[in-house]
Structures are given as structure tokens and as C-alpha cells.
Amino acid sequence: MGRVVLIGAGPGAEDLITVRGLKLLMQADCVFYDALVSPSLLSEAHPDAKLVAVGKRCGKKSTAQHFINKQLVEAADQFKLVVRLKGGDPMVFGRADEEITALKTAGHTVEVVPGVTAALAAASSLQASLTLRGIARSVTFTTPSVGADEVPSTELFTGTENDTVAVYMGLRQAGPWAAALLEKGRNANTPVILCESVSLPSEKFTPLNLGKLPLFSAEQLTDGPCLILIGQAxxxxxxxxxAQSADDIPLLPPVQAA
Incomplete structure (x- = not known):
């Protein structure tokens, strides 16, 4: 029976994979990889390894999850070491539980190697802490994105007024959920940063505030993945x-830590 390892490839830059993850990638007999995994990272795989694209992009045509599960089980029957290379961290909006369950049900050994999730990479690029003494004491990872057979959601955890929210896969539905946050009492001037293609040379950060977010058009961005950070931090x-942009967007001044 084969061994399957779910590895976080990080947010995009090939050198943000962990040392453990890279070593296993180089040893793997078969690699299943997401659409956001860097081609240069895939070049680190063993020359004889079988590479299988199982693209997963929000809003794009992609391989059905049940079919990925089936492929992983079949590969584990055939190969000694199978790697499932996922963008970001496997355990953050990576549907890892479905793959782990399918593999364990089939009797295979499963391991997980963590990766750098986009919210943490964005904070590093911005040099902006997601938690801030006296201001933001918690961070919420959330998404309005749901499966094809699920009812669309506008419910996002709000936390307290100052706490930080990282919204994954949420730009196209930003109008309804941003309006819902405002209705629940979030200040319209709450700082917002759209974080596009984080950690890549093409990364881009757009400052807004919560009141402006419903008016922002996804077409103003390129085709890169976009994370939305919200909060006083x-x-x-x-x-x-x-200060680097000509866009006249009113924002709150920095909050002084207590």
C-alpha cells in the first residue's frame, strides 16, 4: 500500500515550500498538483515522477474533487510515495479532509506537511502584523465561497470591530458579504487591502475601505488569486x-496601540 503526503506548496513563490515538503517532493513517484503551484517548483520533482495536474481555481473550470479523490487512491495502489501538492496550506480551504478520508477509507497511510497560507504571506509582504497589541487580538480566516450544490453565503465572521479578517476566494461575491458586514455594524472606514498574486513578482496590493469594497470591480485586477484583508491592524x-497611489480613497488614520 502506498504512502500519500499532502504538502503545502505555499502561496506561489517556489522557495516558500518547507524543507520537509521539498525533500518529499523530490522523492515522490507521483505528484498531483494544483493550478497555482509554480512550474519551477514542479521541476524539483524526481525526473521519473508522474506529474498529474488537478487544477483547482475559484471560478475556473477544474477537476471535480471526487475524481481527485479517486485518482489519489488509485495512485496509492500503484506507487510507493504519492505527493498531493496544494497551494497555500492543505488544511486551510484546501479540502484536505475529503482527500484524507478517501485515502484512509481505502487503507492508505496519509501524512500532511504544512505550508504558508496566503494571509500570512500577504502580511509579510506588507510588513503589517495581522495582530497588534491593544488593537487586534484575533485573526479570522473565512470565505463566502461554497460548493456548486450549496446555497451562496454572505455570512462572514465579524469578530470585534478591530479584529482582523482574512477573506479567501471572496472578491466576486464582495458586494453582498461586504454589505452584510456593514449592516452588522462594521465601520465603513475599516481598512481593507486587496492582495493579489501574493509572494510572486507580480504581487499587487490595493488599499480600500469596507464602504468602497462593494463598488470595486474584479475586472480591475489581473487573473491572479486575490485575498482580502480587513481590519484596523x-x-x-x-x-x-x-501614498503610492493616485486613487482618492478615504481611510482611517493608523490606530495607536495601547
Whole structure:
């Protein structure tokens, strides 16, 4: 019976994979990889390894999850070491539980190697802490995105007024869920940063505020993945980004830590 390892490839840059993850990738007999995995990272795989694309992009045509599960089980029957290379971290919106369950049900050994999730990579690029003494004491990872057979959601966890929210796969539905946050009492001037293609040379950060977010058009971005950061901890970074931009977007001044 084969061994399957789910590995977080990180947010995009090939050198953000962990040392453990890279070593296993180089040893694998078969590699299943997501659409956002860097081609240069795939070149690190063993020359004889079988590479299988199982693209997973929000809003794009992709391989059905049940078919990926089936492929993984079949590969584990055939190969000694199978790697499932996932963008970001496998355990954050990576549907890892479905793959782990399918593999364990089939009697295979499964391991997980963590990766750098997009919210943490974005904070590093911005040099903006997601938690801030006296201001933001928690961070929420959330998404409005649901499966094809599920009812669309506008419900996002709001936390307290100052706490930080990282919204994954949420730009196309930003109008309804941003409006819902405002209706629940979130300040319209709450700083927001759209984080596109994080960690790549093409990464781009757009400062807004929550009141402006429903008016922002996804067509203003390129085709790269977009993460949305919301919260007072981002006020300083928003002002710095705004100083580099001609866009006249009113933002709150940086909040002084207690």
C-alpha cells in the first residue's frame, strides 16, 4: 500500500515550500498538483515522477474533487510515495479532509506537511502584523465561497470591530458579504487591502475601505488569486499604499496601540 503526503506548496513563490515538503517532493513517484503551484517548483520533482495536474481555481473550470479523490487512491495502489501538492496550506480551504478520508477509507497511510497560507504571506509582504497589541487580538480566516450544490453565503465572521479578517476566494461575491458586514455594524472606514498574486513578482496590493469594497470591480485586477484583508491592524499599511497611489480613497488614520 502506498504512502500519500499532502504538502503545502505555499502561496506561489517556489522557495516558500518547507524543507520537509521539498525533500518529499523530490522523492515522490507521483505528484498531483494544483493550478497555482509554480512550474519551477514542479521541476524539483524526481525526473521519473508522474506529474498529474488537478487544477483547482475559484471560478475556473477544474477537476471535480471526487475524481481527485479517486485518482489519489488509485495512485496509492500503484506507487510507493504519492505527493498531493496544494497551494497555500492543505488544511486551510484546501479540502484536505475529503482527500484524507478517501485515502484512509481505502487503507492508505496519509501524512500532511504544512505550508504558508496566503494571509500570512500577504502580511509579510506588507510588513503589517495581522495582530497588534491593544488593537487586534484575533485573526479570522473565512470565505463566502461554497460548493456548486450549496446555497451562496454572505455570512462572514465579524469578530470585534478591530479584529482582523482574512477573506479567501471572496472578491466576486464582495458586494453582498461586504454589505452584510456593514449592516452588522462594521465601520465603513475599516481598512481593507486587496492582495493579489501574493509572494510572486507580480504581487499587487490595493488599499480600500469596507464602504468602497462593494463598488470595486474584479475586472480591475489581473487573473491572479486575490485575498482580502480587513481590519484596523492594516491602517498603517493602507496609508502607505495610498501614498503610492493616485486613487482618492478615504481611510482611517493608523490606530495607536495601547
Amino acid at each position: 492594516l491602517a498603517k499599511a493602507c496609508l502607505q499604499l495610498r
